[in-house]
Structure formats: C-alpha cells, structure tokens
Amino acid sequence: MKLYLKIWRQKDASSPGKIVDYTLDGVEGDMSFLEMLDILNEELVSKGEEPVEFDHDCREGICGTCSLQINGEPHGPDRLVTTCQLHMRKFNDGDTIVIEPFRATAFPVIKDLIVDRSAFERIQQAGGYISVNTSGNTVDANSIPINKHDADEAMDAATCIGCGACVAACKNASAMLFTSAKVSQFALLPQGKVEAVERVQNMVRQMDLEGFGNCTNTGACEVECPKGISLTNIARMNREYLSATLKG
Amino acid sequence: MSGLIKSSLARKYVMALSGLFLVIFLILHVTINLASVFSPDFFNEASHFMGYNPLVQFIMQPILIVGVIVHFVMGFVLEIQNKKARSISYVKYKGSANAPWVSRNMIYSGLVILAFLALHFYDFWVHEITYKYVEASPENPTRYYFETVEKFAPFWRTILYVVSFGLLGLHLWHGFASSLQSMGANNKYTVGFKKFAKIFAVVVPLAFAFIALYHHFNPIIH
Numbered sequence: 362m363k364l365y366l367k368i369w370r371q372k373d374a375s376s377p378g379k380i381v382d383y384t385l386d387g388v389e390g391d392m393s394f395l396e397m398l399d400i401l402n403e404e405l406v407s408k409g410e411e412p413v414e415f416d417h418d419c420r421e422g423i424c425g426t427c428s429l430q431i432n433g434e435p436h437g438p439d440r441l442v443t444t445c446q447l448h449m450r451k452f453n454d455g456d457t458i459v460i461e462p463f464r465a466t467a468f469p470v471i472k473d474l475i476v477d478r479s480a481f482e483r484i485q486q487a488g489g490y491i492s493v494n495t496s497g498n499t500v501d502a503n504s505i506p507i508n509k510h511d512a513d514e515a516m517d518a519a520t521c522i523g524c525g526a527c528v529a530a531c532k533n534a535s536a537m538l539f540t541s542a543k544v545s546q547f548a549l550l551p552q553g554k555v556e557a558v559e560r561v562q563n564m565v566r567q568m569d570l571e572g573f574g575n576c577t578n579t580g581a582c583e584v585e586c587p588k589g590i591s592l593t594n595i596a597r598m599n600r601e602y603l604s605a606t607l608k609g
Numbered sequence: 610m611s612g613l614i615k616s617s618l619a620r621k622y623v624m625a626l627s628g629l630f631l632v633i634f635l636i637l638h639v640t641i642n643l644a645s646v647f648s649p650d651f652f653n654e655a656s657h658f659m660g661y662n663p664l665v666q667f668i669m670q671p672i673l674i675v676g677v678i679v680h681f682v683m684g685f686v687l688e689i690q691n692k693k694a695r696s697i698s699y700v701k702y703k704g705s706a707n708a709p710w711v712s713r714n715m716i717y718s719g720l721v722i723l724a725f726l727a728l729h730f731y732d733f734w735v736h737e738i739t740y741k742y743v744e745a746s747p748e749n750p751t752r753y754y755f756e757t758v759e760k761f762a763p764f765w766r767t768i769l770y771v772v773s774f775g776l777l778g779l780h781l782w783h784g785f786a787s788s789l790q791s792m793g794a795n796n797k798y799t800v801g802f803k804k805f806a807k808i809f810a811v812v813v814p815l816a817f818a819f820i821a822l823y824h825h826f827n828p829i830i831h
C-alpha cells in the first residue's frame with residue numbers, strides 16, 4: 362500500500378520542529394509500524410537524507426521504549442498494543458498518517474520523535490521500591506502468604522511498562538496512571554506496607570515537581586494504555602495518599 | 610498537612626468535595642422549586658423561611674458562596690496548570706477516541722454555569738438584598754410565588770435558564786459520577802453510585818428546566 366506520512370522533524374531539543382511530508386510505497390499489512398519507519402529510513406539514507414529518529418528496543422511490547430502519537434493517539438488506533446506491535450494492516454492504501462512525539466512539558470523532545478521520559482524514572486526512584494535485606498539472610502518472597510486477589514491486582518499493576526502513553530493521551534498530560542500503577546504494585550503486598558506512607562507521598566510529590574498535569578478523570582489513559590492498566594489504580598493511589606496525609 | 614494543599618491530589622479532593630457539597634445544595638434547591646409548581650403556598654412558606662431564618666442567611670448562605678467560589682477558582686487553577694503541562698500541542702489530537710466530550714470540556718460547561726450564576730444572582734439574590742436591606746421593605750411572606758412567575762415572563766430569560774440547565778446536566782454527568790473516584794473509591798459498590806449520579810445528572814436539570822418552562826407558559830395558557 363501507499364501511505365502519505367506527516368512526520369515531526371526536529372533537529373535537537375532547542376531547535377523548533379515542523380511536520381515534514383513523505384510518501385512511502387510498498388508497505389505491507391504484515392509489517393509493524395516500526396518496520397514501516399525502517400523502510401522509510403532506508404529510503405532516506407539512500408537518498409543521503411537524515412533518517413527519522415524514533416525510540417525502540419525489544420519490539421515485542423515488553424520494554425516500553427517505543428512511543429509515537431499516531432493519528433492523534435498514542436501507540437496508534439489499535440487497543441492494548443504498543444507501537445512496535447501495531448500492524449500496518451490497521452491502515453488502508455492511500456491513508457495519511459500523522460506521526461508526532463508524545464507531547465508533555467515533562468517529556469521534552471530530544472530529536473524528531475524521541476522524547477526524554479526520565480521524569481518517570483525520577484518518580485520511580487522517589488519511592489517505587491521496597492527495602493529488602495540482601496546480606497545473606499534474604500527471606501524467600503514466596504514464604505509470605507498473599508491473598509490471591511491482591512497478588513493478581515498487584516501483578517496487573519506491575520505490568521505497566523512505563524511507556525508514557527497515559528501521559529500522551531491525557532488532555533492534561535497527567536502521569537497519574539503510571540504513578541498509581543507503581544504505587545499499587547507495592548501497596549497491595551505485605552512487603553510494600555512498611556514504606557507505604559512515605560512511598561505514595563514521595564512519588565506524588567515527584568510527579569508534581571516534574572510538571573505533569575492534574576487528573577480530571579477523563580479515562581483516556583486507561584483506554585490508550587497498551588497494558589490495560591485500570592483506573593482503579595488511580596482510585597487506590599488517591600485513597601493511599603489521603604490516608605497517608607491524614608496519618609501525618 | 611501543609612503538603613496536602615500544594616499537591617495535585619489535594620486539588621482533586623477539593624474539587625470533588627466542593628462539587629459534592631454543591632450537589633447536596635442542588636437537591637434542596639430543586640425540591641423547593643418543585644413546590645412552586647405543586648403548592649404555591651408551601652413555596653411561599655419555604656422561600657420566606659430561607660430568606661429570613663438567620664441560620665440560613667448568615668451561616669448556610671455564606672458557606673454556599675464559599676463552596677461555589679472554591680469550586681470554580683480551583684477549576685480555573687487546574688485548567689491553567691493542565692494547559693502548562695503540555696506547552697506544545699499536538700498537530701493532530703484525537704480526544705474523542707478515548708474520552709467522552711463532557712469529560713474533556715468541563716471548563717466550558719463550568720463557564721456557562723458560572724455565567725448563568727451571575728444572571729441568577731442578579732435575578733434573585735440582588736433583588737432580595739434590595740428588597741430587604743436597601744428599600745427596607747416590610748416582610749411579606751406571600752410575595753415569592755408571584756415574583757418567580759414574573760421573572761419567567763420574558764421568553765429570553767426562560768431560554769437562558771433552560772440552556773444553562775442543559776449545561777449543568779453535562780457538567781454533573783461527568784463531575785458527580787467521578788467524585789468518588791477522586792476520593793479514592795472505585796470498586797463494585799461505586800458502580801451503583803455512578804448509575805445514580807448519571808440519573809441525577811439527567812433528572813435534576815430536567816426538573817429545573819421544567820419548572821422554568823412551567824412558569825413561563827402557565828400564565829400564558831391561563
């Protein structure tokens with residue numbers, strides 16, 4: 362199929378960017394979206410032009426490195442998939458596809474379609490961990506009995522790959538879904554209870570410091586999240602934060 | 610506690626709680642208004658009580674005004690911050706793909722309601738203050754029904770009220786139902802609450818609109 366691509370090109374963080382038009386022929390339905398961009402880049406390189414920079418690593422939906430706002434939606438029009446898993450058969454011959462970086466003040470563009478998502482790492486570092494003794498007398502995690510329901514919910518929250526699509530989709534560029542998933546995966550487990558109060562406070566504080574917007578419960582994040590992280594995690598974080606603050 | 614005021618989550622709680630408070634006020638308001646349709650005498654009595662009871666006048670009314678101000682000032686603050694959180698906008702942003710229109714446009718439905726409140730205050734509150742304190746007119750417990758009917762005589766005012774109630778419905782449709790989520794509740798019990806909130810968002814504005822239309826058309830028919 363033949364596609365008309367409108368791609369955001371930006372030389373570096375400080376240069377202004379713009380949309381550049383490309384026409385790409387010979388795209389097949391079985392290709393992934395990133396393979397389609399690979400082909401475009403091969404053409405560009407052979408013509409002596411600069412290839413389009415984009416983020417990717419595993420290309421199988423587990424690392425959270427790929428991003429891209431595709432026709433106005435993060436990870437494109439398909440549900441529960443990352444951009445690397447998005448197939449070109451979701452598009453039709455002659456389609457125009459607008460490809461932009463994830464937009465948030467807290468995710469500045471580094472080059473073309475690549476954004477700096479280290480704000481997520483700093484939120485994680487602020488409290489997304491548990492303290493475990495590793496000096497030889499480590500207790501096996503499985504020796505602590507955990508209610509099946511809690512274990513399942515914690516596991517669901519832990520499947521967040523930190524891609525940032527929730528922020529990209531949100532009209533407020535809020536990072537609540539990501540942060541709440543990272544709070545929830547520990548809040549539900551006995552190992553996480555010890556640092557629960559400081560964890561939620563510190564992670565929310567860091568989230569605010571990074572300049573993400575405020576959640577207004579539109580639910581766009583949940584719809585666009587490639588891992589199906591649920592809004593119940595945000596409610597849990599709201600609850601955890603309220604009780605942590607009231608406790609002291 | 611001071612951290613609570615500065616944090617994004619605290620602002621979320623404030624929006625939800627002030628909103629819930631205003632919902633309770635709406636229930637009271639619509640109940641008294643409905644009386645004007647079914648029993649003008651009861652409506653006069655209730656209005657007189659609300660207008661002259663010191664507890665209502667000097668405690669409840671100021672609390673209500675503070676509630677309204679907190680809700681809309683916080684709404685504006687959030688809107689400004691949220692705009693700042695995406696300083697460069699998308700060339701193409703498909704908001705309709707993942708969130709309902711009402712949830713994305715609370716600021717606009719809110720602005721219309723705010724403009725309506727200005728008119729409503731001018732119509733009824735300013736009138737009351739003038740009557741009671743400026744003109745220092747004597748108490749008259751039977752004037753309210755006729756004053757209300759008179760207000761809805763002009764068609765333009767009736768239409769403005771009805772349109773505003775429509776926007777109030779949209780605002781409540783998202784706001785009321787999502788308030789428990791903001792306060793941290795999202796489980797099998799909140800499903801029922803959400804249904805109730807959606808029904809409320811339809812029924813209450815419809816009742817307000819019906820009352821306005823009733824007082825406009827009733828004198829014309831009779």
Ligand code: SF4
Pocket residue numbers: 520521522523524525526527528538539542585586587588589590
């Ligand atoms: S919550 Fe979903 S959309 Fe957000 S970072 Fe995690 S996986 Fe990505």
Ligand code: FES
Pocket residue numbers: 416417418419420421422423424425426427443444445446
């Ligand atoms: S490249 Fe790893 S999730 Fe897409």
